[in-house]
Amino acid sequence: MFTSAHSLVASMIWGAVGMGFFIYGKKQQSMVPLFGGLLIIGVSYFIESALYMSLAALALLAGVYWLKKQGY
Numbered sequence: 308m309f310t311s312a313h314s315l316v317a318s319m320i321w322g323a324v325g326m327g328f329f330i331y332g333k334k335q336q337s338m339v340p341l342f343g344g345l346l347i348i349g350v351s352y353f354i355e356s357a358l359y360m361s362l363a364a365l366a367l368l369a370g371v372y373w374l375k376k377q378g379y
Contacts, residue, residue: 310355317357321342321364322348328371343371 325347332341347364354360 311357313357314355314360317360318351321351321360324364324368325351327348337375339371339374341368343374 325344328340328344328347330343330344347367348361349359350360350367354363
């Protein structure tokens with residue numbers, strides 16, 4: 308699945324960030340971080356390139372932040 312050490316490390320980092328968002332959303336009963344965390348975990352699983360994985364995860368993080376600022 309992973310073609311380089313860079314993609315493995317990036318996947319571990321973004322998977323941990325996604326898990327943190329998922330747990331936070333579950334404990335706070337907030338759907339935006341919960342589903343955002345699931346999407347970040349999915350990105351870390353399905354995208355092999357460390358660069359594209361990081362760009363997609365950062366875009367999702369920005370989306371979660373923006374939605375929370377909007378009051379969702």
